[in-house]
Amino acid sequence: MQSSKRQLIVVICLFIAGHTYAQQTNPPVKLKDLLNRVNEKAPSLLTDSAAITIRQAQAAETRSNWLPNLKLNYQADIGTNNNDAGPYFGFGIIPSNSRGVRTESNTSAALTNLGIAALDWEIYNFGAYGAQNKVAKSDINVEQNKFAQSKYQLQAYTIGSYLQLMRLQDLLSIQNRNIQRNEQIRRSIQSLAKSGIRPGVDTSIAEAELSKARLNYIELDNQLKRVQLQLSAISGLPYQSIIPDTAAESHMIRQAVAPAMLSADTANNPLINYYKSIYQGSLDREDMVRKQYNPKILLEAAVWGRGSSIDANDNFNSLSTGWGFNRNNYLVGVGISYNLFDIRRKQLKLRTQKAATDYARKQLDEQRSALALNVNQADVELNTAKQRLQEIPNQLKAANAGYRQKLSLYKSGLTDIIELNAALNILYRAETDYVQAKSAYTNALFQKAVTGNQVSSVLNLLN
Numbered sequence: 001m002q003s004s005k006r007q008l009i010v011v012i013c014l015f016i017a018g019h020t021y022a023q024q025t026n027p028p029v030k031l032k033d034l035l036n037r038v039n040e041k042a043p044s045l046l047t048d049s050a051a052i053t054i055r056q057a058q059a060a061e062t063r064s065n066w067l068p069n070l071k072l073n074y075q076a077d078i079g080t081n082n083n084d085a086g087p088y089f090g091f092g093i094i095p096s097n098s099r100g101v102r103t104e105s106n107t108s109a110a111l112t113n114l115g116i117a118a119l120d121w122e123i124y125n126f127g128a129y130g131a132q133n134k135v136a137k138s139d140i141n142v143e144q145n146k147f148a149q150s151k152y153q154l155q156a157y158t159i160g161s162y163l164q165l166m167r168l169q170d171l172l173s174i175q176n177r178n179i180q181r182n183e184q185i186r187r188s189i190q191s192l193a194k195s196g197i198r199p200g201v202d203t204s205i206a207e208a209e210l211s212k213a214r215l216n217y218i219e220l221d222n223q224l225k226r227v228q229l230q231l232s233a234i235s236g237l238p239y240q241s242i243i244p245d246t247a248a249e250s251h252m253i254r255q256a257v258a259p260a261m262l263s264a265d266t267a268n269n270p271l272i273n274y275y276k277s278i279y280q281g282s283l284d285r286e287d288m289v290r291k292q293y294n295p296k297i298l299l300e301a302a303v304w305g306r307g308s309s310i311d312a313n314d315n316f317n318s319l320s321t322g323w324g325f326n327r328n329n330y331l332v333g334v335g336i337s338y339n340l341f342d343i344r345r346k347q348l349k350l351r352t353q354k355a356a357t358d359y360a361r362k363q364l365d366e367q368r369s370a371l372a373l374n375v376n377q378a379d380v381e382l383n384t385a386k387q388r389l390q391e392i393p394n395q396l397k398a399a400n401a402g403y404r405q406k407l408s409l410y411k412s413g414l415t416d417i418i419e420l421n422a423a424l425n426i427l428y429r430a431e432t433d434y435v436q437a438k439s440a441y442t443n444a445l446f447q448k449a450v451t452g453n454q455v456s457s458v459l460n461l462l463n
Helices: 002-025 030-039 042-068 129-193 200-236 246-254 272-291 343-410 418-449 453-463
Strands: 070-080 109-124 298-309 327-337
Touching: 030 042, 030 129, 030 200, 030 453, 042 129, 129 200, 129 246, 129 272, 129 343, 129 418, 200 418, 246 418, 272 343, 343 418, 418 453
Parallel strands: none
Antiparallel strands: 070 109, 109 298, 298 327
């Protein structure tokens, strides 16, 4: 039993040592470098950038709406030419016979052929083309701002995860020191127990505290690896290599002028720009609705040739005489087209679009209010975190002094293991509180930077 217990302790110690060595061999990754990597490799950003390409292709398609229709047609037919008087509506399936009505029915076959080149061009529509192109550009702008918003949100997520890595790394260091202290206490107790100064039960209590400290270390290391894996998924870096630069945290905390540099730039916040582009796109659609029902000026032109086996004297000749063109014609004209009922259609569609514009405007106002609230909350959190960070060294200093006094008293036989462990726990809590205070300050600082669109200013403090 004692042998297996020693083996387990050796394995845990090797694990801790191996983890520490791995971190020492991998150089820390700077936050700015990690953000650049995420911007290049994040799968979600690659998807959003592909959506921009789609909108650009659609805009190019819209710009080609002004192109005319130039159709080339040719046909050769064989059949009868036997008309009767009377009007009818063409349903698209009634064949045409272009000849006057005869006094007698004649079902002889005739061969005809016809070639036509027809031009149909909407040359002017009072701004409808321009309105369509403007909407297409707005769609591109919306997609680009959506990409910027995704990048902004992913940036905030990356920063938050990186700061969490810093916190976990500091907690691991504290836990490692806590393990060393417990080992020191255990060695002292073992020496005192062998001398008969301390009871053997103190050794068991010390072993339990040491085991608890090691288990806490393993759990913290597991949490750190989970965050590393999450960052690896969006950066493409091996998770083992994503080691936070904890020295940058201390450097940033020493920058007393940091809060003063972070004047919020909410007007250009990517989140606000996204909703601005949606609102502007809806206004552009209103303009397109107004113009798409305008009158249309059309240019029509056609040239055609025709041949038939029926001659000018109404003789049904050999079918072979129907090949080739006997008559050639052309026709050019300019027309205007307007549907009076489009007035009502425009009113209804414009009413719908105005409702969509009003919704987009309210969304924009909502986001502006939420962002202003977040900026104010970030200011409060930053001030509170700064005050906590200024006070916490007093707690840490007192806790450290208390532990050293209790350890000396215990070695002298003037106090018991319970009080010594209590002092050790107070020191451990004070060190943990200091890490939490540092983490709260850096988180509040970056939260203010993210909401105020000043991340680059904070990143510059880390250089």
